[in-house]
Structure formats: structure tokens, C-alpha cells
Amino acid sequence: MSVPHVRARSGRRPFTLATLCVAGLALAACSAPGSEAPASSSAAGPSATATADGAPTCGTAPVTMSAYFETGFPLPKALTDEFTKQNPNVTWNIREDQFAVITQNAPRVLADNPPDLMRLPQMSELAKDGLLKNMDGYATAFGWDTWPSSQLEQLRVDDAGRRGTGSLYGMGLNFSLTGVFYNKDLAAKIGMTSPPATLAELDAAMEKAKQAGITPIQQFNGGATGGLLFPLQNLMAVYGPTGPVNDWIFNKPGATIDTPANLQAAQHLEKWVKAGYFAKDVNSVDYATMMSRFIGGKGLFIFDGDWESANLDKQMAGKAGFFLMPPLEAGGKQAAMSAPLTFGVAEKAKNADCAAFFLNWVATDQKAREIAVTVGGSHPLGLPDAFMPPTTPGSVTAATLEAGAKVVQDNGAMDFIANATGAIYAKSWTPQVQKLAAGQQNPEDLLAAVQKDYESQVGS
Amino acid sequence: MPRPVEGTTTRPPGRVAAESSPAEKGRRVRRARRPAPALVGWLFVAPALVMYGVFVLRPIAVTLQYSLYDWDGAGPSTWVGLGNYAKIFTDPDLLGPILHAFQLIVFFSAVPVTLGLFVATTIRRIAQSRLAGIARTILFLPQVIPLVAAGIMWSWLLSSTGLVNQLLSAVGLGSLTRGWLGDFTTALPAVGLIGAWVLLGLCTLLLLAGMSKIDQTLYEAARLDGAGAVREFVSITLPSLRQEIAVCVTITVIAALSSFDIVYISTQGGPGNSTLVPGLQVYYLAFSERDIGTACALAMVLMTLVLATVLPIQWFNREDSR
Structure with missing residues (x-):
């Protein structure tokens, strides 16, 4: 008796399933995802709360600023704390x-939860999608357009989403700089009394360290972090001019990373890998491990940025040094990856004026500039003759600030090659330099592979 | 076990013919009364059905829809039809992750199921002693630990200065030490090891539960016939556990093919994409490359792949038990 009954039920099952599927589809939004047209982002200018000379302020009414910062970097919080001290009506809600x-x-x-102030990643797509406030109006109102243009160049995005020119879509809290940190104690052991003046001298120091049983370079390169890009890009600037590298990063038409000079750089890096200058387990070293090893005296050099200056001055007081990547010939021009610590304002932010006022305060207020150096370890933005706090002679911070001046003088600032597109670092650079470190990739194919990915990403 | 059921359903044709008329009458009566109980039934099912629709079917439908667009997750989108799927099937970079996923099956399925059978048999043999309970708890513990915690713990153990290398050095095998998760040849097996460790407890427990259902008299009879431990295992334990083994294999194969957490925590796909799996690739496509369309297309392909691998196992199991 139960047999026909069961059969009837099972015969209906496909129908029920089909109904469920249709219901599921009906539940799904049937219109195309995303906003139909990019929100037009017109230049924001001084509005309601403007001072007599036209620049916006935070007003006097209580304001709660919503902010989105990066974990592990104390500078933004130190600045907002000081800002609230000076402007008690402004409080911060920080994520x-x-x-x-x-x-x-x-x-x-x-788009959904627009912060007034946010630490920005690679920003060209964000600007293109109309998610970031166009800051041209603020730049005019506050006079940021009178600063050296190289400071804000990387934060400009044109209509096609190319960086380097066009409207301003972000601001820096300071601008950081990368180079080589070294352990002074270990350097003394191998007879390196002053920073190497040429690349050959740097090579020689590494070889001596290797002979003495000291790991010449501790560098992170594990997981999804391709840290060998730091030495690679430094070597690129040794072997060639920075212009083409910047063009590539800014997606200029026809730009390529696969140049003869960059090939020499990649070959030099491969030479270091083959000579065993990196730690044997470089592909499983993450950033934190690199720092703890270097601070613990387990490596002569690290390629890193001045955001660690204040930290190293504290943890290795007097025992750490910094130098810019040395040129091929003594006295030659030097370059470095140098980029503003980028912050932006959401297009739909409620307190954009106050955020702009804060960003201007960071670059102009004496106390803020002091914090930028002592907490951030990097050079503040602003006019070249603006206030600079005194630094301890011989400290890492002093060395990095001095190096910054040399880079400006040599016009050697480059953005980071990892910032060329949103995906180039994770998809191309990281796996490629990990393969290089393991001896599974050669310099020619490395550059060709990255260039191929780059073209498909920029083209799309 | 299924045999007796078959026996009862085969009825002499004569009886069926004789009963047909009253049965039809009964059915008509039932049909007239049906609406009310059916409605109540649907009401009972409704909450689960709504949840299923909103949290399972709708996301799948939306994923399918997004996979037909070129979209960066925020800006305007463009209809590309099956373009994203074409991109996936022509991209050589995508073959690697899929192969890795199938390699992981060895560690996620073969090792835990085989080892689980062995462990469960052993535990059953010492069932009376307190040791059995302790062993069960210890083996099941990894299942309770969140995968992220397991990933972090193992990345410490397997790091260049971790316990594994310390032990190797201690016994004079210092030449073997390496950053296990950062080495091209060992990264994928190391990730597989973590998965095997997590899934062994689940398989053991499922198999133990299955074993407790086996009629003890069968073992007694086998022993009287002079069967040894191996013969008992092959002739009684293994066939009786067919259902449980199929469940274990299904769960673990799905875990291997759609693995994400363990890989993301321990290697993030590195070094040099040597541990990249489709699940992680979907994530990178969506959140780092901001290519939602291709990510969704790959997710659909991954779902199809999982179904295509798991359904034959189910089908095989059902065929087998008939």
C-alpha cells in the first residue's frame, strides 16, 4: 500500500526542487550588481564652516569623526589625540x-559606511569609482598646491584611473622612505665602519658577513608577502633611472618593467640568492619574524622603511644604522622608494571639511610635525622650510631624515612597484620573487611574467 | 541488511489484484482530507525552508548572477555572459590550484579514513579500559579547535625554529630542518598534514559509532570459525562500515576541495603559489583583484567540481548497498 504513495511523492520531488531554485533566483536581485553610473566626484571646496580666509575648519560644535586606521602603527592615533587636545570639540571614533x-x-x-578619514591602500580604482573625495578644492584653500609637487604626485589620479597626474584624492600624514638598515655591532665585527659607498662595497660586506657566519640579509618573503621586492626595487634604481619605473607604476601607456636595467637588477638579486646571502628559510619569514631576528642581532642588513626608525631607536638604541641603497659609483645619484602615508576622505563623508582641516594641521602644526618624526619616524609633508624637530645625532631617525633630503636633492623618489595595480603584488610579484628565492625562477622570465600580468590588469 | 526489506515488498501478484479496489478507495479518501495535513506540514518546514532559501539558495543564485558580469564590487557592472567562464577555462594559472586541491584529497581523505579505521579498531579492542575514553577525547579534540587556531598552532610547530625542527635537531637530523611551510616541496604536504590532523578525530569518531552498531555475535561466530584479527577486520568490520566510510570520505573530500581556512592561515597560498587552492583563489580574485565576476564564476566551477566528485561517491555507496 505504501509503494504507490512513496512513488507519488518521489515523482513530485523534482518539481519541488525546481520551485525552490526558482524561488532562490527570485530572491536574488535581478538587476545588474553595482551602481549604474560612477558617482561624479566634483572638487570639494570650502563650505559651511569656513574661516574668513575661506579655508574650512572643524567649527566649534561637537564633532565625532569616524576614522579607519591601520593596526600596529601608532602615528595616526598619536596625531588624533593631540588634535583633540587642541580642538576639544572634535572626538574620534576609530576602527x-x-x-x-x-x-x-x-x-x-x-561606499556603505563612509569614514571621514581613512588609511588608503592603492587608490586609483577607488578614485575611478567615485568613492574618494576630490581634494583639489581643499588643496587650493589650504595652499597645498604650493608644496613641492613631488610630495603629492602619487596621490593624483586622472580620469582614466592613472596615477601621477590629475586631481588630488588623498593626503599623506608623512612620507616614508626605504633603504637598508644595518646592525652596527655586527658591522664592526666584519670591519664595516661606515655605510658602503658603492654597490660593490655592499656586496663585499655581505660576503664578509657570510664568511663570518653572520646572515647577511634578513628579509621577509613568506606567505603572501613578497619582501624581496624591497631589495629588487632598490637595485632597479641603482642600475637605471627612476623615471621609467614611476611611469610603469603610474600605468603610463607603453610602460614596461621588462627593461635591460631592471633585468640587471633582477640578476643582481639572483646573485645574492645564489650566494646564500638571505636566510635559508627566507620564504617562511614574515615581517614580524624579520624584525625580531634583526633586533635580536641575527642579521646584518634588512631592506625596510623608515616607519621602523622610531621603533629601532627604542629597541636597538645606538646599535642600528641606516643608509640609502649605494650607487654603482661613489657619489652617484641615489634613489629610494618613497611614498606618502596615504589617507583619504570618503566621497560621502559627513565631516569632510574637518578631515581636510586635520590633514592640513598635521603638515603645518609644530607639535604635529614633531609627532610625525618622533612617533612616525618619517619626514612630515609641507613646505621645505617648515619646522623640523631636532633629532638625536647618530640615531636611525636622524639618518633616515637626512637620507630623505638626499633623495629629494637627487630627485630619486619612486613609488613602490607593488602599487602599480591593485592585484600586481599578490598575484604576480609575491609568487615570482618567492620562486626566485627558491631558485625556481630566472630573472628574465620573472620580469616577463610580471609584465604580462600587468598588461592584462591595466588593459581590463 | 537491506535484503529482508526487499523480501517483504515482493508480494504475490494475486494478492495485489485482490486488494486493488479497496486501496483505491482508501486513496481517494486520503486525497480529500489531504490539504489540511499538507498545509500543517509546510508550516513546520517553512522556517527551515526560509533559512535555506535565504542563506543557501539565494547566495548561490546571486553568485551565478554575478558570475555573468564584469564587476569590481563597487562601480558599475557590465554584462559579459559566459565570458568569465571562458577566462577561467583558458587561464593556465588556474590549473595549478585545482591540482593542489586534488593532491590535498590524499591528506584530507585517504590518511584520516585509513588511519581512522586503524585507530577505531584499536580503541574498540580496548573499549573496556579507561585508555579508550582518553584516546577518543584526545583524537576528537582537534575537531573542537577552530581551524584558524589549528592553523596558527601548526605554523608555529612547523616554523624554522619550531618544535618539529627542534625535535629533528635533537635526534641528529638537523640536516632535514627547514621552514616547512615556506619550502616549495614541503609546503603542500605540510598543509595536508594539518588537515589530516584535524579530520582524523572526526573520522575515528564516526567509524567508532558505526562499529558499535555491528552485531557482536558476528565476531563471535568468526572467532569460532578460527578467524584472526585481520580476517575479522576485512570480512566483518569493513563491510559493515561501508555507510560510515562513505560519509567520512564525502565530508573529507569536500573539506579538501573547498579548503580555505587552513591554507589561508598557514601559507596564504605561498611560497610561489605552491599551496594555492581554488577556495583561496576565489577569495583573492574577489578581494584583492576586485574581480567579483571571475571570482563568482570560479566559485560556481568549484561547486560543480565538488558535486561532480562527491556525487559518484554517494551513488557508488547506494549502488553497493542495494
């Missing part, structure tokens, strides 16, 4: 995340 998380969340956060 913090790891940089990778910020990168992944940026479009959605800017």
Missing part, C-alpha cells in the same frame, strides 16, 4: 584593521 583587511574592505567601507 582599526590590518592593512590587508583594509585593502580588501576599502571599496565596500567607502
Whole structure:
């Protein structure tokens, strides 16, 4: 008796499933995802709360600024604390995340939950999508357009989404600089009394360290972090001019990373790998491990940025030094990856004026500039003759600030090659330099592979 | 076990013919009364059905829809039809992750199921002693630990200065030490090891539960016939556990093919994409390359791949038990 009954039920099952599927589809939004047209982002200018000379302020009424910062970097918090001290009506509601998380969340956060001030990842797509406030109006009102143009160049995006020219879509809290840190104690052991003046001298120091049983370079390169890019780009600037590298990063038409000079750089890096100058387990070293090993005296050099200056001055007081990547010939021009610590304002931010006022305050207020150096370890933005706090002679901070001046003088600032497109670092550079470190990739194919990915990403 | 059921359903044709008329009458009566109980039934099912629709079917439908667009997650989108799928099937970079996923099956499925059978048999043999309970708890513990915690713990153990290398050095095998998760040849097996460790407890427990259902008299009979431990295992334990083994294999194969957490925490796909798996690739496509369309297309392909691998296992199991 039960047999026909069961059969009838099972005969209906496909129908029920089909209904469920249709219902599921009906539940789904049937219109195309995303906004139909990019929100037009007109230049924001001084508005309601403007001072007599036209520049916006935070007003006098209580304001709560929503901010989105990067975990592990104390500078923004130190600045906002000081800002509130000077402007008691402004309080801060700060959310913090790891940089990778910020990168992944940026479009959605800017669209759905627009912060007044946010640490920005690679920004060209964000600007193109109309998610970031166009700051040209503020730049005029505050006079940022009178600063050396190289300071804000990387924060300009044109209509096609190319960086380097066009409207201003962000501001820096300071600008950081990369180079080579060294352990002074270990350097003394191998007879290196002053920073190497040429690349050959640097090679010689590494070889001596290797002979003495000291790991010449501790560098992070594990997981999803291609840290060998730091020495690679420094070598690129040794073997060739910075212009073509910047053109590539800014997606200028026809730009290529696969140049003869860059090939020499990659070959030099491969030479270091083959000579065993990097730690044997370089592909499993993450950033934190690199820092703890270097601070613990387990390596002569690290390629890193001046955001660590204040930290190293504290943890290795007097025992750490810094130099810019040495040129091929003594006295030659020097270059460095140098980029503003980028912050932006959401297009839909409620307190954009106050955020702009804060950003201007960071670059102009004496106390703020002091914090930028002592907490951030890097050079503040602004006019060249603006106030600079005194630094301890011989400290890492003093060395990095001095190096910054040399880079400006040699016009040697480059953005980071990892910032050329949103995906180039994770998809191309990181796996490629990890393969190079393991001896599974050669310099020619490395550059060709990255260039191929770059073209498909820029083209799309 | 299924045999007796078959026996009862085969009825002499004569009886069926004789009963047909009253049965039809009964059915008509039932049909007239049906609406009310059916409605109540649907009401009972409704909450689960709504949840299923909103949290399972809708996301799948939306994923399918997004996979037909070129979209960066924020700006305007463009209809590309099956373009994203074409991109996936012509991209040589995508073959690697899929191969890695199948390699992981060895560690996620073969090792835990085989080892689980062995462990469960052993535990069952010492069932009376307190040791059995302790062993069960210890083996199941990894299942309770969040995968992220397991990933972090193992990345410490496997790091260049971790416990694994310390032990190797201690016994004079210092030449073997390496950053296990950062080495091209060992990264994928190391990730597989973490998965095997997590899934072993689940398989053991499922198999133990299955074993407790086996009629003890069968073992007694086998022993009287002079069967040894191996013969008992092959002739009684293994066939009786067919259902449980199929469940274990299904769960672990799905875990291997759609793995994400362990890989993301321990290697993030590195070094040099040697541990990149489709799940991680979907994530990178969506959140780092901001290519939602291709990410969704790959997710659909991954879902199809999982179904295509798992359904034959189910089908095989059903065929087998008939």
C-alpha cells in the first residue's frame, strides 16, 4: 500500500526542487550588481564652516569623526589625540584593521559606511569609482598646491584611473622612505665602519658577513608577502633611472618593467640568492619574524622603511644604522622608494571639511610635525622650510631624515612597484620573487611574467 | 541488511489484484482530507525552508548572477555572459590550484579514513579500559579547535625554529630542518598534514559509532570459525562500515576541495603559489583583484567540481548497498 504513495511523492520531488531554485533566483536581485553610473566626484571646496580666509575648519560644535586606521602603527592615533587636545570639540571614533583587511574592505567601507578619514591602500580604482573625495578644492584653500609637487604626485589620479597626474584624492600624514638598515655591532665585527659607498662595497660586506657566519640579509618573503621586492626595487634604481619605473607604476601607456636595467637588477638579486646571502628559510619569514631576528642581532642588513626608525631607536638604541641603497659609483645619484602615508576622505563623508582641516594641521602644526618624526619616524609633508624637530645625532631617525633630503636633492623618489595595480603584488610579484628565492625562477622570465600580468590588469 | 526489506515488498501478484479496489478507495479518501495535513506540514518546514532559501539558495543564485558580469564590487557592472567562464577555462594559472586541491584529497581523505579505521579498531579492542575514553577525547579534540587556531598552532610547530625542527635537531637530523611551510616541496604536504590532523578525530569518531552498531555475535561466530584479527577486520568490520566510510570520505573530500581556512592561515597560498587552492583563489580574485565576476564564476566551477566528485561517491555507496 505504501509503494504507490512513496512513488507519488518521489515523482513530485523534482518539481519541488525546481520551485525552490526558482524561488532562490527570485530572491536574488535581478538587476545588474553595482551602481549604474560612477558617482561624479566634483572638487570639494570650502563650505559651511569656513574661516574668513575661506579655508574650512572643524567649527566649534561637537564633532565625532569616524576614522579607519591601520593596526600596529601608532602615528595616526598619536596625531588624533593631540588634535583633540587642541580642538576639544572634535572626538574620534576609530576602527582599526590590518592593512590587508583594509585593502580588501576599502571599496565596500567607502561606499556603505563612509569614514571621514581613512588609511588608503592603492587608490586609483577607488578614485575611478567615485568613492574618494576630490581634494583639489581643499588643496587650493589650504595652499597645498604650493608644496613641492613631488610630495603629492602619487596621490593624483586622472580620469582614466592613472596615477601621477590629475586631481588630488588623498593626503599623506608623512612620507616614508626605504633603504637598508644595518646592525652596527655586527658591522664592526666584519670591519664595516661606515655605510658602503658603492654597490660593490655592499656586496663585499655581505660576503664578509657570510664568511663570518653572520646572515647577511634578513628579509621577509613568506606567505603572501613578497619582501624581496624591497631589495629588487632598490637595485632597479641603482642600475637605471627612476623615471621609467614611476611611469610603469603610474600605468603610463607603453610602460614596461621588462627593461635591460631592471633585468640587471633582477640578476643582481639572483646573485645574492645564489650566494646564500638571505636566510635559508627566507620564504617562511614574515615581517614580524624579520624584525625580531634583526633586533635580536641575527642579521646584518634588512631592506625596510623608515616607519621602523622610531621603533629601532627604542629597541636597538645606538646599535642600528641606516643608509640609502649605494650607487654603482661613489657619489652617484641615489634613489629610494618613497611614498606618502596615504589617507583619504570618503566621497560621502559627513565631516569632510574637518578631515581636510586635520590633514592640513598635521603638515603645518609644530607639535604635529614633531609627532610625525618622533612617533612616525618619517619626514612630515609641507613646505621645505617648515619646522623640523631636532633629532638625536647618530640615531636611525636622524639618518633616515637626512637620507630623505638626499633623495629629494637627487630627485630619486619612486613609488613602490607593488602599487602599480591593485592585484600586481599578490598575484604576480609575491609568487615570482618567492620562486626566485627558491631558485625556481630566472630573472628574465620573472620580469616577463610580471609584465604580462600587468598588461592584462591595466588593459581590463 | 537491506535484503529482508526487499523480501517483504515482493508480494504475490494475486494478492495485489485482490486488494486493488479497496486501496483505491482508501486513496481517494486520503486525497480529500489531504490539504489540511499538507498545509500543517509546510508550516513546520517553512522556517527551515526560509533559512535555506535565504542563506543557501539565494547566495548561490546571486553568485551565478554575478558570475555573468564584469564587476569590481563597487562601480558599475557590465554584462559579459559566459565570458568569465571562458577566462577561467583558458587561464593556465588556474590549473595549478585545482591540482593542489586534488593532491590535498590524499591528506584530507585517504590518511584520516585509513588511519581512522586503524585507530577505531584499536580503541574498540580496548573499549573496556579507561585508555579508550582518553584516546577518543584526545583524537576528537582537534575537531573542537577552530581551524584558524589549528592553523596558527601548526605554523608555529612547523616554523624554522619550531618544535618539529627542534625535535629533528635533537635526534641528529638537523640536516632535514627547514621552514616547512615556506619550502616549495614541503609546503603542500605540510598543509595536508594539518588537515589530516584535524579530520582524523572526526573520522575515528564516526567509524567508532558505526562499529558499535555491528552485531557482536558476528565476531563471535568468526572467532569460532578460527578467524584472526585481520580476517575479522576485512570480512566483518569493513563491510559493515561501508555507510560510515562513505560519509567520512564525502565530508573529507569536500573539506579538501573547498579548503580555505587552513591554507589561508598557514601559507596564504605561498611560497610561489605552491599551496594555492581554488577556495583561496576565489577569495583573492574577489578581494584583492576586485574581480567579483571571475571570482563568482570560479566559485560556481568549484561547486560543480565538488558535486561532480562527491556525487559518484554517494551513488557508488547506494549502488553497493542495494
